[in-house]
Amino acid sequence: MKNFKLPLTNRRSFLKTSGHLLIGFNLFPLSFCSTKETEELKNLYHGIPERPHKGREIIDSWIRLDAEGYVTILTGKQELGQGIRTALMQIAAEELDVPFEKCRIINGDTGQTANEGYTAGSNSVEGSGSAIRQAAAEARLFLLKEVGKEWNISIENLKVKDGIILGPEGKKKTFWEILNGKYLEENITGEAEFKSPDRHQIIGKPYQRAEILDMVQGKPHFVHDLRFPDMLHARVVHPPSYGSKLKSLDTSSIMEISGVEHVIVDGSFVAVVAKREYQAIKAWEKIRAISEWEKSLIKISPKVLFEDMKRNSAAPQQVEKHLDINSAIDKSAKTLKSTYTKPYHMHGSTGPGCSISLWKDDQLTVWSPTQGVYPLQNTLSDLFGLKKEQIRCIGMPGSGCYGHNSADDVSAESALIAKQVPGKHIRLQWMRDSEHQWEPYGSAMQIALEAGIDQEGKITAWKTQIWSDTHSTRPNGKAGHYISARHLENAFEFQKGGFSGGSYRNAAPLYTIPDRELLLHNYEGPLRTSALRGLGAYGNIFALESFMDELAKAAEIDPFEFRIKNLNNPRAIEVIQSLKLKSNWENRDQSRDVGYGLAFAQYKNSASYYAVLAEIHKSEQEGKFRLHKLTGVIDSGQCINPDGLKNQTEGGMIQSASWTILEAVQYDENGITSKDWSSYPILRTNNVPEVEVHIINRPEEKPLGAGEAAQGPVAAAIVNALSSILGRRIYDLPLREYFS
């Protein structure tokens, strides 16, 4: 990795004496040219020198204290808008005892940070957060010991405040003085104890996200905003539909377009490279107009999709086995049976995927909005037959992704183009219809539930059957997962590689039910699918919590009481009880113009607890309704940044409301017809409900992933509210026809 290795010695002393940092590269050189105000001066601190991480087990891979008096945290996780940078800095500042303002952070970069896989599954605080917490505590202990040795004092007699170690007789020394430019290369032993929560001063407080200051001023922030000298702009023309093959393209007429430098045709992979972005777009339009394709049809139409799922799925996988669930249900006092469906949903990122690649001297560098820089490196290694050491992937903020959207595809494509145009930075951005038509969707699902209850309203037996395509085709080392790799002359084959547990995520009820069975019918559906925020949990909780409402009604028990009656998990019960109080349930509007719906879930049955009440009003339009309010209560254990947790939860609620009310990917035999925001509308400001989030903070508990907690419950709560106001049950999403 010759390009990226830095001398490990001398550099620091050079930096110290020169007083200025010379960093490997400055991501946004232009952003510092414009003004000379205080903030820009602050920004002159460009960060630590680059150096490859040396293994997860040493402190330096997570925490660096540099010559200029800052602390840099390194995480393998990506900032996706969830505020992870701020939360991780809070954790480090707390355990190290340094001011938050002194902290900086570097996100996933195979040249610098540890391999933490994908930023997914609401795992960042639980995963990276705990690694950073440990490294910080260990760093603090090491520094205390160093000073203890020097002063010949037991560390029990030392205190730390704001990065300064205080000893008797006014002795003091800062962390930075102790290190004197050295790296913290000590092992993380596990010996250091964490601060007890009652001493926390940074964790649990609302800290602002530093990047918002840049964003509100339109400063370069996203991968889309990166600029390099002599950078060229590319566009890829994707086939008109899945599996279509390029028949002919007259490249000479494309080369005639002003500014066009390269037209790349490799099998059915077609790309154009031009000097200016707009020239690339004009060429892209012309290629679309003149290229001829052998079209492949989509055989399963939306009309027969759910029928086909039942007919053509694999033999069921028994996730939870029962010898004879049917008779267990039949024996119950009351029995119920319902089937629910959800359509394909889109990630629908506001900004189409973008990445920049440079292929130079057998080294490939990719600036990418991926959720996992190391998995990207692995997969590019498979695609190009390069050694991993020859590839550097640098994670950059993209437009919110909410799962596996185009980010990895666009990264592979910019690299494919860069290989043909070595020595130049190639910036590729997808066009809107590519993003809509080619991203992998959240799978359509069908969920059939059967249950029995006893005289008291206790659930006695429960059977779940799920039909779903896979919820994970992330390209974790397999190039065939990139759509463009499948389009090459020497095509990579797509191997689905088994169905993941994502399909039955949250399908097992958290409720205390003695007899239960869970069957999963894996289905290979017509559309490309992968991870979308919450995976199968959205569909499964929508069904489960809709069904809970039906059972509550059958048992003639209040929906709050019915759920509590069937739970024995105290935190689950408290979230529901708290929502009952916060939403003023007892004094709700009981007129026929308002409908309420409750839902609850613990995400993955192991992460955050979340309960929500939806309030629907009759609209001025005859027979139509509007979503008036969503009130949620969340318990994510120890809360790191309450405002960040609220923001993300509010966002999840509104996004889920949008999926539930409006969204379904449209397609016909010729391909995807949802190709822009008019053919795939999402919720906009006029129709967004009021959202209210309450946090149950449990500083003594471990922090729990929260980013996806709201997705499923909100769907069920809206459906329950609508069903209540309509006086009949709704089983199929979306709910578009009912809303004004």
Added chain:
Amino acid sequence: MKTISLQINGKKHQVEVEPEEPLLYILREEFQLSGAKFGCGLQQCAACLVLVDNSAQYTCVSPCENFEGKTIETIEGLRKGDKLHPIQKAFIEVQAAQCGYCLNGMIISAVALLRENPNPTEEEIKASLHKVICRCGTHSRFVKAVKNVSGYR
């Protein structure tokens, strides 16, 4: 190619460009003003908004020559010296952002609204932000931030 003159953030510039090239690409490439974003290229998402004679306008389709003789302000031009625009401050105070890709459209829409109507109702605020696509679901915070700046409480 044609020389056109554009007034951007208080300065006059002459640029030699294809007159049909939409303003968005000129702003991002010629002027390194990357606040306005490409979102759809169809005038459906409002990621590309700038202020043109004080009103919020799309830049992803309209040829740059259509903007000659007009006053263009981008999000980068809202801050005056050390002073952030009140809307920028309000967005920071409310922490009205998740991924932030739609922020340009939200902020430009809000500034255009407040210049025309300093005391908008909640409905008017919502209506003015309605054209901007936000996928993270930060809408309620955007509305709150604009409320905090306007006379509305």
